[in-house]
Amino acid sequence: MGDNHPSSSTNHDSTATTKVTDMDMDSLVHCTSYLTLQDISNMAVSCKFLNRLVYSDSVWRRLFRERWPQLEPYINSQKSGLREAYLARYSALQQFKFVDPLDSNVYLEGKSSDLLLSKDSVFLSQGPLIQIYSIDKLLQGEASFVSLNDHRARITSMRLFPLKETSLFRNEAHINDNVLVTSSCDHSIRLWWKGSCQRCFRGHNGPVTVLSDKLLGDENGKVFASGGEDSTVRLWSLRSTGKRGQHALKATLYGHEKPIAFMSVTGHRASLIASMSKDSKVRVWDASISSSDRNSSCVGMTSVPGVPVGMKCHDSLLYIAFGSSIGAVDLRTMKTVFRTSTNEGKLYSFDIMPSKFLACTGGLGRALLWDMRKNTGAGDAEPMAELDGHIGPVTHLHMDSNKIVTGGPEDPHISIWAANTGNQTNVLSCSPLDSSGCFAMAADGFRIVTAGYNQEYGVLRFRDFNNAVCSGSLNEHVTGSKFWCPSTSGDGDESDG
Template structure:
């Protein structure tokens, strides 16, 4: 009879290999409390067992308490469907501005019209005429001198955009990857790139414009605006909205929307939803569905505007609309077009003496709006990240068009600080 070798006898007595799913769920849940939200999402997509682990209340209790420690005591009233659902519901509500008590502060400037404004990390960037100013948000909220003026153009600024520095020739190292370059154009026929106070000036002329054009597609009417998302270039002109894939240079979306005149448009990232601003209202469209019909119909009409809707923002959670003849900025759910909030751009006591909403920028839970009057301009910053008092709908549907619009002021600077 053959005698098994030492290695064979060892293999016969060794236990089978362990798998992660052999571990206790409570132990795995404890380990998963150290994961990021992205890692938790990846864990939930692997299998049903790990999905149950990733959805454990203990994990989401930790996420909730780390992000909103002041709200932990309120979770008990929202946990009928789990702490994860409570976390996601609050996250969505904050991004939809469904609260009346955001952190709010006002910055007073010269009494000039605001042409453009944007949010970039810790900075508010805005233009008035030929001037560009930047505001450090944390210094501004702490009452410190936070305003800097960049070198002026020689004429009114017509456009401002932010581009990742790694997409430009200024990119030198990986440490710069998360930084942005500010690009501005002006009526003085110049384009300037701004980065860390340095400026590169590019003088434009009709002679060089024609040499750098690439033929892609045309639309009837005067172009309104263009926006980029991933590899798609979205554009609007006349009564049509379309998109071109920059990798293939092929048109991928075209939708005639039959709105008499377009003043603005916005796109929802990773979706086929487009919002267009017209006279007195904005319209929400599904561009891919509209390709299959000769007479496209909007998903929703966003009414409540006095004149043209020139201010328009759209993200996966919300649509924000306004215009130069509107007293209020309106907020709507991105998927349904249901209104969630509205608020004014100036001090309530200055309503009769100030302009309406002239510029707007939105990023996540933050929004900044502008207005100006005879004596000063006002930049109003709101952040809903730690808001806790929800918007309540009036019992009488006809008593007010809006839902409890309130104005909170925490001004820390005045025009003498500029």
Template sequence: MPSVFFGSLCRLFPLIDTPLFRSDAHTNEKALVTSSTDRTVRLYWKGHSRCYKGHSGPVTALADKLLGDGEFKVLATGGEDCTIRLWSMNTRAKKHPLVSTLHGHEKTLSLLSVAWHKSSLLVSSSKDTKVKVWDTMAPPSSVSSSCVGHTYLNSSGPPIAIKCYESLCYIAAGSEVTAIDLRTMKKVSVLALGDQRIFSCEMMPSEWLICTGIKDKALLWDIRKSQELANTVAELHSDGPVTLLHLDPYKVVTGGPCDDQVHVWETQTGHLVNTLSCNNPVKSAGRSTLSAMAVDGCRIVTTGRSTEGSLLHYQDFLRSSVPVALPGEEVSKFWGPQEYDDEGTDDDD
């Protein structure tokens, strides 16, 4: 992998869902996307890399999924320049990947999420708590009218997490998680944590779960119940603010800037399963601090900084063979670490 400056955001997309997929041998491979304060977005997949340039300021938002269907797949990014850029993932568009630029926000883009019920709809939010919905399939000549809905959160802080499910969009900001119906742009529910500021949030509405990271723990909520502290599914304790979160039906992964480790918990019980160092013991002599994390099944990618500069750390547990023992002589679904580096990547750019 080429030496680059990694920013504060990264995403993993299934290669099979992109035009980059070439054979069944790549069925389980992932494409990694990172953003940077150097105004670039970089795409990595097995043996290749690509650099997208177009933003006039740091890239501050990456969409959680790819827009579009079939061969027409588009990556959405947002920046400090208050614009949303749409990039073609098609290999034939390598030299001219910018599809269009969406204008309408007046403050730095915070979050981007693809609507669940229609893959051409993109939900965006900015630091002034403005929320917009865009029809990204609108003709380029109609970009100015591609905004099909908007609202304000009226929260006590900027948006820090977003997740679409069916026709709803969940947005965490300040001390609240607000659900908005994208068909009407009206609020349908609010989870309020009182005076607890939310640093991170992950949502799994299909399982009725929301996980919120606060100053010294992560709280797992069942959104069907009354939103009071006594009704949390679990409290996942931390030595500092939980700014990084991953949530799936089997595990919760937490991390933050005060630590060089991520912690893995069981979703159903809240039991701590494993603690994983995000330092590379061979290439890094000093401790690193975490700035971003992407988790896909048994794969975890983290980015951070150490005394030697920026660091991307990739851990893959698929081939590990040492089980983690849990209380009661159970065996966890999560396994001890085995690491390897991908060598010999080349840059298409």
């Protein structure tokens, strides 16, 4: 029978050896419409064949029109393609190089303490109160907000954690939602969702000063950490049930002698967290260790000279700003990798961009940008760039892969800088009020929110640069961009040529 039907074997072999490279280019371009930008970027480094596909104008025209449907990519040079146009606009928007963002102002009765920015909401704290603004309503000119007022004293920290890690998660429709967790001087921690307090965690013998920047643990159970003026670090389960968070406290970690100032979850092990007290002593804790010995969870210790300013972990390195210096500690050995003076009398703020080995420190009247790879000694070092022109101390810093944002309470403006070079890309006013400084700030991608105050009134100012089209220069008149232009009705699909 096998000899009578040779085509069966042939078809089977042909099917088994079919590869993605056997598909025609048009079919593969269509397949990319089901992929994200990150997926497409990953394809570009997989092989030469898919790299050619990813550089096709058809792919980037689709991406461009999906993200900016009201614009039409314009190519002014035969050497540049739609990929370059897309990336150029994306980078320019991230660096706020425009003068026409969507802009909304909300007047406040007092000074803001902290701001958080999520995909659809702005969270603002004022003393013991939290106000939640819908971004969609802000852009429609509505100043309505949800007020959360269960805390009885000043809020010290706000964090967003995934809803799916909590006992409140019931429906896959909410898989991407977050819960808000806040700590307060009233000795409590509260978890908020759907505009109300869902859990209240109590255990600290004094004000709670700080919350962990991320969750600890693995898929078997996530916890978050808190630090307090009682010098303890406490671990809490988000899976606990009951309004009062019964059985939520999983561990109390002792060892610090002063109030906890900063905490950061490490990158190389999900169970490790570093804490720093106000006496500049650092301890590293392993949340996976459970023992009757209350000191056994401490797996590393070190200290730095000077007042603590900031601390962040990345992979196995712990970056610390203290006094007028910055440094890094290898968490595997607890040895100092580098330490350098910033030549500043005092540091007011600190942030890092670990993927590019960059750090930024805020001083008096300016901020400094540092390349960590060039500062391996123990003495003075030269900054990569000076971000100057500020009035008073730079107390607020934001860093991401595209930009640095700097501001302070005595300066009526915030400054935007290119992360790679430190070149200034824009200056934005904190509020329309005269003599208003920046008291809180949060940035996320194309968006930024600031809270200004002039000793009498406050203003919450939200800007969204995603659909801006008028590029501006600090020293030149506003001009249209050479990379894009408004689309017109009736445009057809151009060829890839």
